[in-house]
Amino acid sequence: MKTEFYTLGSFEFPADAVVIKGKLEAEGIAVFLKDENTINSDPLISAALGGVKLQVYSSDKERAKDIFDEIRNYATDDFGNPVVCPNCKATKSEIYYSRSTVFYKLFPFFEPRKYQCMKCNFITRPQK
Structure with a gap:
């Protein structure tokens, strides 16, 4: 079975993504941080990689967007x-x-x- 992901946002700093991840997980939404470990090991390449991508399952997309829009800067x-x-x-x-x-x-x-x-x-x- 192929799983589809939706990228909710990308962040220059992993810490910013982790805060949003915590809120979404508290609401029962599974969250994945793409490129987090790479950027944690070398923060200077964040811009080249497009930052840390906060991803959720496509089935949780609408609910995750609503929560993210409430708390985002x-x-x-x-x-x-x-x-x-x-x-x-x-x-x-x-x-x-x-x-x-x-x-x-x-x-x-x-x-x-x-x-x-x-x-x-x-x-x-x-x-x-």
């Missing part, structure tokens, strides 16, 4: 204010990296930060 600007989507005015955005060129794939830390709205999926750059 959304992107904030340099002053601690929530990033506002210019398209739909929602305040639920996450940092987004496209890694669209070979240079950014090799050196992801040079890519300018962008934000993706979790409501309308609009991608924007931060306002200066």
